[in-house]
Amino acid sequence: MTGASPEVVTPALLRAWPLSDPGAGKESRGHLVVLGGSRTTPGAAQLAGEAALRAGAGKLELATSASAAATLAVAVPEARVLDLPEDETGAVVPTAADRVVASAEDADALLVGPGFDDVDVAVALLAAVLPRVSCPLVVDALGTAYLTEEPDGVQHLDGRVVVTANPVELAKLTGQDEVDGEDEILDAALEVARTRSAVVLAGAEQKLVVAPDGRSWVVQGGGVGLGVSGSGDVQAGIVAGLLARGEEPARAAVWGAYLHARAGERLAGEMGPLGYLARELPPALPAVLNELR
Numbered sequence: 001m002t003g004a005s006p007e008v009v010t011p012a013l014l015r016a017w018p019l020s021d022p023g024a025g026k027e028s029r030g031h032l033v034v035l036g037g038s039r040t041t042p043g044a045a046q047l048a049g050e051a052a053l054r055a056g057a058g059k060l061e062l063a064t065s066a067s068a069a070a071t072l073a074v075a076v077p078e079a080r081v082l083d084l085p086e087d088e089t090g091a092v093v094p095t096a097a098d099r100v101v102a103s104a105e106d107a108d109a110l111l112v113g114p115g116f117d118d119v120d121v122a123v124a125l126l127a128a129v130l131p132r133v134s135c136p137l138v139v140d141a142l143g144t145a146y147l148t149e150e151p152d153g154v155q156h157l158d159g160r161v162v163v164t165a166n167p168v169e170l171a172k173l174t175g176q177d178e179v180d181g182e183d184e185i186l187d188a189a190l191e192v193a194r195t196r197s198a199v200v201l202a203g204a205e206q207k208l209v210v211a212p213d214g215r216s217w218v219v220q221g222g223g224v225g226l227g228v229s230g231s232g233d234v235q236a237g238i239v240a241g242l243l244a245r246g247e248e249p250a251r252a253a254v255w256g257a258y259l260h261a262r263a264g265e266r267l268a269g270e271m272g273p274l275g276y277l278a279r280e281l282p283p284a285l286p287a288v289l290n291e292l293r
Helices: 011-015 044-052 066-073 094-105 121-130 141-149 169-174 182-196 231-244 251-271 280-290
Strands: 029-037 059-067 080-084 109-112 136-141 160-167 199-203 209-210 217-220
Touching: 011 209, 011 217, 011 251, 011 280, 029 044, 029 231, 044 231, 044 280, 059 066, 066 080, 066 280, 080 094, 094 121, 109 121, 109 231, 136 141, 136 231, 141 160, 141 169, 141 231, 160 169, 160 182, 160 231, 160 251, 169 182, 169 199, 169 231, 182 199, 182 209, 182 217, 182 231, 199 231, 199 251, 209 251, 217 251, 231 251, 231 280, 251 280
Parallel strands: 029 059, 029 109, 059 080, 109 136, 136 160, 160 199
Antiparallel strands: 199 209, 209 217
């Protein structure tokens, strides 16, 4: 059952819990690897990667299906792009694991899941990758299916994990048919945080962040415009970018959720509550970060 109410995230709270000063060079600002996308969904990896850079990460690698790699490399010239083996549908297959693990060895954080579109292939791929990874980790979207199948699959990372999940994914992670309402979402997030030793960022009308020790926060606002295709990929990228910069998981998740919400509100103020695209969220992030300095 739900315990203490989550702490409301405000600018004052964030200024009292500030991000670390970014380094002067790309090496000191963190190296992020994003494992995501497929032949038909390469844009998810692009959105996540661009959001990470806008949040201050210094170096970016995008690991995606071979058929999408060249296009992605042109679309995100700031990134190194790994072309990974894929199956007949364009999903990255488990034989790609060695190359992903090799890249993650030099990384400050790894994001997995955005743009995966085949649950069985995703679980098999992550089963070949995640037990061999030692850097901080963000598990997003269909990547959470691995933690449904393997509840202890990231225990070796000693809590250096953030799980970004919607209510449907939370329900699967906790073995329920559905999770509905803020109290149920909070209870499910608390269970996942405790059992997976991970910070959980749960998206709904409000964003909830829960740590394994039971601390919790709520980010209010953001607006209905954030309910658009690709918005979750952006949020996961922001969190991963902050994690790569060296922030601890709870701070990366709280700040990431807040930045995502405020970026949505800025765009809603300019364009109205509906109609902006997820690709427009990353360019709004630096101004929000500036306001909080």
